[in-house]
Amino acid sequence: MTDSRDELEDFRAEARAWLEQNFPKSLAGRGGAMMRSESIDESESEALDWAKRLGEKGWGTPTWPAEYGGGGLTQLQAQALHQEMDRARAFNPLIRTTGMGITMVGPTILEYGTEDQKQRHIPKICRGEVFWSLGYSEPNAGSDLASLSTRAEDVGDHWVVNGQKTWTSGADISDWCGVLVRTDFKAEKRDGISFLMIDMHQPGVETRPIRLIGGASPFCETFFNDARAEKNEMLGELNAGWTVGKRLLQHERASQTGATSGMGGGARRSLRDVAREYAGVDGDGRLADADLRSRLTAHMMDAKSHSLTLARVTAEARGSAKVSAAASILKNAASLVAQQRAELIVEMMGHNGLGWEGEGFSPEELDAVRAWLSGKAMSIYGGSAEIQNNIIAKNILGLPENTQRG
Amino acid sequence: MAALTEEQSLLKEQAKAWARDEASVAKFREMRDSGNEFGFDKATWASIGEMGWAGIVVPEEFGGVDMGYLTFGVVLEELGRQLTASPLLASGLVGATALVLGGSEDQKQAWLPKIADGTATVTLAVDEGPRHAPARTALAAEKTGSGYALRGHKLHVLEGMSADAFVVAARTSGSPGDSAGISLFLVEAGASGLSRQRLITADSRGYASVGFDGVEVASDALLGEVDRGAEVLDAILDRGRAGLAAEMLGTAAQSFDMTLDYLKNRVQFGQVIGSFQALGHRAAGLFTEMEMARSCVEAALQAIDDGSDDVAQLCSLAKCKAGDFLHHMSNELIQIHGGIGMTDEFDAGLYLKRARALEATFGNQAFHRDRYATLIGI
Numbered sequence: 001m002t003d004s005r006d007e008l009e010d011f012r013a014e015a016r017a018w019l020e021q022n023f024p025k026s027l028a029g030r031g032g033a034m035m036r037s038e039s040i041d042e043s044e045s046e047a048l049d050w051a052k053r054l055g056e057k058g059w060g061t062p063t064w065p066a067e068y069g070g071g072g073l074t075q076l077q078a079q080a081l082h083q084e085m086d087r088a089r090a091f092n093p094l095i096r097t098t099g100m101g102i103t104m105v106g107p108t109i110l111e112y113g114t115e116d117q118k119q120r121h122i123p124k125i126c127r128g129e130v131f132w133s134l135g136y137s138e139p140n141a142g143s144d145l146a147s148l149s150t151r152a153e154d155v156g157d158h159w160v161v162n163g164q165k166t167w168t169s170g171a172d173i174s175d176w177c178g179v180l181v182r183t184d185f186k187a188e189k190r191d192g193i194s195f196l197m198i199d200m201h202q203p204g205v206e207t208r209p210i211r212l213i214g215g216a217s218p219f220c221e222t223f224f225n226d227a228r229a230e231k232n233e234m235l236g237e238l239n240a241g242w243t244v245g246k247r248l249l250q251h252e253r254a255s256q257t258g259a260t261s262g263m264g265g266g267a268r269r270s271l272r273d274v275a276r277e278y279a280g281v282d283g284d285g286r287l288a289d290a291d292l293r294s295r296l297t298a299h300m301m302d303a304k305s306h307s308l309t310l311a312r313v314t315a316e317a318r319g320s321a322k323v324s325a326a327a328s329i330l331k332n333a334a335s336l337v338a339q340q341r342a343e344l345i346v347e348m349m350g351h352n353g354l355g356w357e358g359e360g361f362s363p364e365e366l367d368a369v370r371a372w373l374s375g376k377a378m379s380i381y382g383g384s385a386e387i388q389n390n391i392i393a394k395n396i397l398g399l400p401e402n403t404q405r406g
Numbered sequence: 407m408a409a410l411t412e413e414q415s416l417l418k419e420q421a422k423a424w425a426r427d428e429a430s431v432a433k434f435r436e437m438r439d440s441g442n443e444f445g446f447d448k449a450t451w452a453s454i455g456e457m458g459w460a461g462i463v464v465p466e467e468f469g470g471v472d473m474g475y476l477t478f479g480v481v482l483e484e485l486g487r488q489l490t491a492s493p494l495l496a497s498g499l500v501g502a503t504a505l506v507l508g509g510s511e512d513q514k515q516a517w518l519p520k521i522a523d524g525t526a527t528v529t530l531a532v533d534e535g536p537r538h539a540p541a542r543t544a545l546a547a548e549k550t551g552s553g554y555a556l557r558g559h560k561l562h563v564l565e566g567m568s569a570d571a572f573v574v575a576a577r578t579s580g581s582p583g584d585s586a587g588i589s590l591f592l593v594e595a596g597a598s599g600l601s602r603q604r605l606i607t608a609d610s611r612g613y614a615s616v617g618f619d620g621v622e623v624a625s626d627a628l629l630g631e632v633d634r635g636a637e638v639l640d641a642i643l644d645r646g647r648a649g650l651a652a653e654m655l656g657t658a659a660q661s662f663d664m665t666l667d668y669l670k671n672r673v674q675f676g677q678v679i680g681s682f683q684a685l686g687h688r689a690a691g692l693f694t695e696m697e698m699a700r701s702c703v704e705a706a707l708q709a710i711d712d713g714s715d716d717v718a719q720l721c722s723l724a725k726c727k728a729g730d731f732l733h734h735m736s737n738e739l740i741q742i743h744g745g746i747g748m749t750d751e752f753d754a755g756l757y758l759k760r761a762r763a764l765e766a767t768f769g770n771q772a773f774h775r776d777r778y779a780t781l782i783g784i
């Protein structure tokens with residue numbers, strides 16, 4: 001933005017010094033494994049401590065306004081912070097421990113929330129004290145989200161919510177849920193929806209965890225049975241929930257573009273090293289499996305072109321905080337690249353890439369099979385690959401909407 | 407190509423009905439959840455034994471029915487549809503083939519009748535690393551006064567926890583990487599110095615890592631000629647690959663049917679999702695792949711029965727094309743089912759996990775493309 005080069009370098013030095021003082025060296029590079037779970041193990045006192053310090057500094061949400069507990073940094077400063085975090089192999093655990101708080105709900109509250117809502121909800125997200133889930137999908141409203149039927153009735157001083165959501169990630173451990181509900185049954189499908197923030201700690205809310213193919217059970221069926229939502233917990237105007245909800249989805253997609261800076265901590269080995277170990281090399285130092293070599297190269301080229309596109313989009317968008325339609329392109333590209341990568345790793349590891357548990361497999365191998373399986377969801381959630389393509393065809397390419405809706 | 411005979415068609419119907427009613431994917435799931443150490447249900451295997459399927463390629467004089475590999479493929483395809491777990495392929499096809507092609511009269515007498523009726527299982531122990539590479543055999547068989555001593559290990563041995571005997575590829579001369587110098591030995595599971603450890607895999611089947619710590623065998627444990635095992639090993643593997651290809655075809659065909667069914671029933675935007683051309687064309691493309699893969703699988707099995715000279719080539723073709731189709735199909739199975747596809751309650755994940763294991767067994771698609779290239783001289 002307006003930072004001069006010197007100011008930015010000053011900030012970089014400050015960030016480096018702060019990380020030096022506050023990020024425990026023992027956690028360096030452990031982000032990969034830690035970021036795969038929603039909560040920090042109680043026994044990991046250093047990690048808990050790190051999360052707390054990061055939250056208090058506001059640097060888990062670096063660009064959010066300082067008045068609500070954010071870091072108050074400019075985009076460039078935030079970028080410098082992420083670079084320094086990468087350098088220190090540090091990571092931001094709050095991205096996981098707040099559920100969808102940082103990536104999706106927070107930015108939407110900042111944009112659409114009342115002053116009161118911002119003051120009540122944002123600081124808790126910044127400090128990592130609250131876990132948010134999102135109740136959009138229903139058994140009969142997935143891609144066709146607008147056909148949702150969970151309803152909220154105005155009973156004077158509060159809303160009464162009834163209906164069923166499904167695939168609600170983290171619902172069972174969440175404190176709050178952003179729920180799309182129908183508030184007007186006569187209006188056109190998209191015009192009768194509102195966005196309610198529902199306190200999950202109440203008798204009217206029930207969750208049933210559903211096990212995923214990767215073994216873990218991070219998502220749930222969520223039942224609202226005369227659940228209560230306060231009047232001051234509607235985000236955006238009555239019946240304007242579709243606009244609010246779609247905006248939030250853009251934030252979700254923006255968080256799924258594959259920009260992992262400051263998140264992963266680079267614990268993983270390079271593909272090259274994995275390939276060389278499992279497939280071996282010939283006398284000239286090339287991968288011994290020529291077929292694998294060429295497919296691996298094609299993948300690495302895809303990965304590179306994805307990251308170059310990401311960099312280009314970021315550069316072009318600098319200065320305007322707007323989430324553009326380009327996020328749709330990046331989401332599909334990112335899931336394709338990540339899924340390709342996971343498939344290749346499993347293939348390279350041969351039968352060891354299919355180890356499930358117990359002896360005979362390295363932690364890296366056991367991790368690979370789970371990453372491969374859970375990664376299949378990337379092209380399903382946040383608007384499936386097909387729905388992204390429909391959006392690109394319609395909104396970006398201007399092709400007529402026929403059956404290709406969404 | 408291979409139009410099924412009346413006998414084969416009848417068997418196909420029988421196998422389909424049995425698998426659906428008695429050994430369905432629900433049964434497989436039960437077995438998985440029970441933590442079954444062998445990776446298959448003993449009662450299911452006993453029924454297979456009673457039906458005589460483990461003797462399909464065993465000559466009649468040794469208690470089999472000698473109906474050939476295409477017939478075997480027909481059964482494997484139907485069991486592949488339901489993910490029916492059993493040592494049928496590992497023992498009834500691969501183990502039996504090893505004995506038929508390489509076994510001495512005594513070895514055949516001792517093992518084939520028991521393989522055929524399912525009362526004993528014999529499996530092939532070939533790979534030593536996670537990736538299929540038979541020529542890299544390093545497990546050493548050293549000559550002793552009365553026979554050989556085997557030292558080394560084998561990884562991911564199919565049905566290795568339950569097997570009664572192993573056909574072990576061992577090195578009697580040369581060094582890892584050479585095809586020459588490999589010999590095959592028939593080793594009983596109870597031999598002293600032999601140890602096995604269960605490997606728990608994503609597809610929940612019975613794999614074992616098998617250790618040979620100076621296992622002593624007599625000279626008559628040799629299966630085929632010393633140092634010249636590679637050729638017969640290749641022939642055994644090819645028959646195994648063709649059988650795997652048939653199983654893969656079944657697993658993929660069932661995935662296709664499940665997907666097609668969902669396309670016809672799941673409604674979004676007020677219409678069945680199959681009405682979206684983006685999905686309809688994908689289904690049409692998968693159907694095309696399926697028909698092409700089927701031709702390759704049947705041709706390979708038929709070529710084995712006919713004793714054609716292009717068996718190796720066709721087996722690599724079949725394993726690769728069935729593998730490509732299964733790979734693609736298992737991913738589409740998940741994607742087209744959306745959220746439901748990601749749940750363990752639904753069966754898609756079971757098919758996906760099994761798919762990759764089948765792909766990796768006895769050479770993945772890349773292995774067989776490379777082998778095919780070599781065989782056709784490019």
Ligand SMILES: Cc1cc2nc3c(=O)[nH]c(=O)nc-3n(C[C@H](O)[C@H](O)[C@H](O)COP(=O)(O)OP(=O)(O)OC[C@H]3O[C@@H](n4cnc5c(N)ncnc54)[C@H](O)[C@@H]3O)c2cc1C
Binds near residue numbers: 742
């Ligand atoms: C791991 C995971 C976590 C999730 N977390 C959450 C969460 O926290 N909160 C939440 O609300 N939801 C969540 N979801 C749900 C997710 O948003 C939905 O699964 C997604 O919107 C797809 O809906 P569906 O599953 O009903 O599939 P469907 O909409 O039934 O789609 C089935 C198939 O049809 C395709 N399809 C549908 N319409 C069209 C069309 N017009 N043109 C072409 N193809 C089409 C789809 O792309 C898909 O391949 C999660 C899902 C997963 C897998």
